[in-house]
Amino acid sequence: MLTPCRAAASAAADYTVEIAPYSLEVSAHRLIRTVAYNSQVPGPLLRLQEGRPVTIDVVNRTSNPEVVHWHGLFLPSNIDGAMEEGTPAIAAGGSARYTFKPRPSGFRWYHTHTFAGHDFNKGQYTGQHGFLWIEPRENRGRYDAEVFLALHDWRGQLLASDDGSMNPSYDVSTINGRVLGFSEPLRVKVGQRLLLHLLNSSATECHWIAMAGHQFDVLALDGNPVPNPCRVPMLSLAPAERVSAIVEMNNPGVWILGEVRKHIRVAGMGVVVEYADRSGEPQWRQPEALSWDYARFGSTESSASGGGGITDIPLVFKSKFTGHGDMDHWTINGKSYPNTDTIDLRQGQRYRLLFENRSTEDHPLHLHRHIFELRRISGRDTHGIMKDTVRVNANTQVDVEFTADDPGLTLFHCHQQDHMDMGFMMLFRYV
Amino acid sequence: MSLFSSLPLSAQGNYEIQVYGSDTVPPDSTMVELHSNFTAIGQRYEILGVYPTYHQEHETLEITQGINDWAEVGFYVFTSEQNGHGVQWVGDHIRPRVRVPTSWHWPIGVSLSTEIGYQRAVYSLDTWTWEIRPIVDKAIDRWYFAFNPALERTWHGPDVRQGLAFAPAAKVSYDFTKRISGGVEYYADYGAFAQFDSFHEQQQQFFAATDLNVSPKWEINFGVGIGVTGATDHLIVKGIIGRHFSWHKPSRVD
Numbered sequence: 001m002l003t004p005c006r007a008a009a010s011a012a013a014d015y016t017v018e019i020a021p022y023s024l025e026v027s028a029h030r031l032i033r034t035v036a037y038n039s040q041v042p043g044p045l046l047r048l049q050e051g052r053p054v055t056i057d058v059v060n061r062t063s064n065p066e067v068v069h070w071h072g073l074f075l076p077s078n079i080d081g082a083m084e085e086g087t088p089a090i091a092a093g094g095s096a097r098y099t100f101k102p103r104p105s106g107f108r109w110y111h112t113h114t115f116a117g118h119d120f121n122k123g124q125y126t127g128q129h130g131f132l133w134i135e136p137r138e139n140r141g142r143y144d145a146e147v148f149l150a151l152h153d154w155r156g157q158l159l160a161s162d163d164g165s166m167n168p169s170y171d172v173s174t175i176n177g178r179v180l181g182f183s184e185p186l187r188v189k190v191g192q193r194l195l196l197h198l199l200n201s202s203a204t205e206c207h208w209i210a211m212a213g214h215q216f217d218v219l220a221l222d223g224n225p226v227p228n229p230c231r232v233p234m235l236s237l238a239p240a241e242r243v244s245a246i247v248e249m250n251n252p253g254v255w256i257l258g259e260v261r262k263h264i265r266v267a268g269m270g271v272v273v274e275y276a277d278r279s280g281e282p283q284w285r286q287p288e289a290l291s292w293d294y295a296r297f298g299s300t301e302s303s304a305s306g307g308g309g310i311t312d313i314p315l316v317f318k319s320k321f322t323g324h325g326d327m328d329h330w331t332i333n334g335k336s337y338p339n340t341d342t343i344d345l346r347q348g349q350r351y352r353l354l355f356e357n358r359s360t361e362d363h364p365l366h367l368h369r370h371i372f373e374l375r376r377i378s379g380r381d382t383h384g385i386m387k388d389t390v391r392v393n394a395n396t397q398v399d400v401e402f403t404a405d406d407p408g409l410t411l412f413h414c415h416q417q418d419h420m421d422m423g424f425m426m427l428f429r430y431v
Numbered sequence: 432m433s434l435f436s437s438l439p440l441s442a443q444g445n446y447e448i449q450v451y452g453s454d455t456v457p458p459d460s461t462m463v464e465l466h467s468n469f470t471a472i473g474q475r476y477e478i479l480g481v482y483p484t485y486h487q488e489h490e491t492l493e494i495t496q497g498i499n500d501w502a503e504v505g506f507y508v509f510t511s512e513q514n515g516h517g518v519q520w521v522g523d524h525i526r527p528r529v530r531v532p533t534s535w536h537w538p539i540g541v542s543l544s545t546e547i548g549y550q551r552a553v554y555s556l557d558t559w560t561w562e563i564r565p566i567v568d569k570a571i572d573r574w575y576f577a578f579n580p581a582l583e584r585t586w587h588g589p590d591v592r593q594g595l596a597f598a599p600a601a602k603v604s605y606d607f608t609k610r611i612s613g614g615v616e617y618y619a620d621y622g623a624f625a626q627f628d629s630f631h632e633q634q635q636q637f638f639a640a641t642d643l644n645v646s647p648k649w650e651i652n653f654g655v656g657i658g659v660t661g662a663t664d665h666l667i668v669k670g671i672i673g674r675h676f677s678w679h680k681p682s683r684v685d
Contacts, residue, residue, distance in 0.1 A: 159533060262684065286684065323570070323571075324575065
């Protein structure tokens with residue numbers, strides 16, 4: 001059964017997610033009033049088996065309609081978790097039951113998908129996010145310990161920005177809902193291979209993450225294994241992106257895993273990594289620059305899908321000034337949602353989306369219910385990197401390809417909450 | 432706006448004609464502004480030894496240094512150029528200012544400045560003055576509102592006995608485009624706070640002004656103002672050009 005229905009009392013669900021107001025203690029005696037899943041931030045880790053049906057009850061104990069988006073899963077439109085696609089909202093005080101076969105395997109997540117506008121206590125600004133781990137039929141990777149970490153920013157407010165409009169700015173940044181020094185350290189042992197699953201659940205902020213004294217062997221982006229796993233000094237995650245990476249624990253000490261940018265680390269984004277039998281002040285080694293390049297993880301070999309028969313869909317993104325006292329509005333091919341064009345797709349056809357970002361802001365672009373392949377990044381070809389969210393930097397172009405193999409309304413949007421709220425959304429429709 | 436004296440018999444000193452916003456200059460950076468004000472129609476006669484304002488060209492150098500996220504200090508050098516008097520130094524002021532930090536999440540911008548300084552008696556009979564200026568502002572969509580209900584006090588000069596004077600300023604502007612804003616600025620001096628002057632003896636000025644938002648590094652303002660009372664210069668043209676200098680090389684890892 002793939003449609004949501006009123007939660008049936010007779011049959012027990014595999015999981016229950018309760019949406020309710022919650023006071024999150026980000027540091028000693030510093031509480032943030034928010035909305036969370038099951039009174040915790042992040043919400044509970046849901047471990048599902050690829051292809052094995054699961055039933056999840058969602059109970060909304062807030063005073064607003066809510067919806068849960070199962071980010072990165074191939075689900076029908078009516079349960080994917082976007083009202084724009086046709087998923088019914090869960091009324092205040094109401095509940096819904098979702099039964100589906102989770103796929104594809106890998107690191108996914110679930111989160112709210114509601115409008116926030118100027119209210120930074122709603123939508124993705126809240127604590128409504130949690131990890132989804134879809135166990136593959138054949139487990140890949142060799143590791144000794146596994147840790148899920150969510151990066152989030154809190155207490156947003158609109159402040160004037162250099163680009164002329166207002167943008168959200170935050171007082172507090174956390175990993176798994178705690179500021180650096182308040183959370184329990186990650187306790188490790190020499191020789192361990194630590195598998196980190198990082199999620200950027202921030203409503204609007206890109207983050208760069210490093211672990212002092214260590215490097216990351218990147219295995220997967222957005223839960224999908226990369227064709228060219230390689231070692232990097234830092235990770236970068238735009239909102240909604242995930243990175244899975246191994247860290248070889250071969251440098252005993254007490255270290256900080258945290259945001260590379262000082263002001264965000266000072267705002268709390270970090271966690272202590274403590275080797276067994278080691279103590280002392282956590283150490284940080286400041287990188288001198290930010291670095292990240294998707295193409296490092298790609299293959300240079302052309303894939304079979306790179307030939308003819310691909311339909312190009314150009315998508316141009318621009319901002320629309322609405323005053324120095326407000327956020328910019330956003331357009332796709334000159335129109336803002338809900339007036340954006342709905343583009344018709346033919347099932348089985350392969351499409352190339354030509355993203356052209358003609359704005360001064362980066363955009364994490366997310367396609368629901370599908371996974372796309374990165375093909376061209378700022379003029380450089382790449383192959384084999386499969387993602388559901390890709391950051392298109394300011395004034396650059398990125399091409400991606402996907403096959404229309406999951407009929408139904410499909411939402412495409414910038415995953416920055418302020419951008420999607422201000423028009424950066426459109427739909428694909430199968431005909 | 433520095434109005435050195437509110438006495439109707441004294442000359443009006445238009446050296447810095449600006450409604451303050453609540454923002455302060457960031458730490459490790461400096462704002463350098465040049466205020467150029469020309470009195471096209473003003474006082475034609477020397478009164479009590481004070482030069483007439485008619486066709487005076489005022490050039491004011493304002494240097495503001497950011498101290499931290501919520502404080503700055505500004506320094507002024509006032510000069511005047513006029514036929515028959517040449518280019519002359521007029522005086523200097525110092526202006527510390529603090530603001531409500533953004534982390535307080537106030538719905539409006541609020542800051543408080545105080546300005547102390549000296550000006551030569553040939554330009555203002557009140558030679559030592561002090562001002563305290565609350566500043567509130569708010570940007571809403573394309574609109575910007577600012578209000579400066581300033582209080583002034585003379586420490587040396589004829590107005591010493593006057594006590595606190597009320598000298599409000601206000602601004603309403605509209606963003607026509609991302610780069611061009613325009614609106615109205617209002618400057619006044621009502622006289623002693625305890626008993627306002629008659630309207631005729633008050634200073635009341637209205638400027639049509641535009642701001643060009645060409646870059647975060649630059650501040651450009653231009654306006655034409657009229658005085659509507661006998662105690663106010665009747666026509667003034669003003670311009671402000673400012674450049675922001677950062678002494679800390681911006682790093683993406685900061």
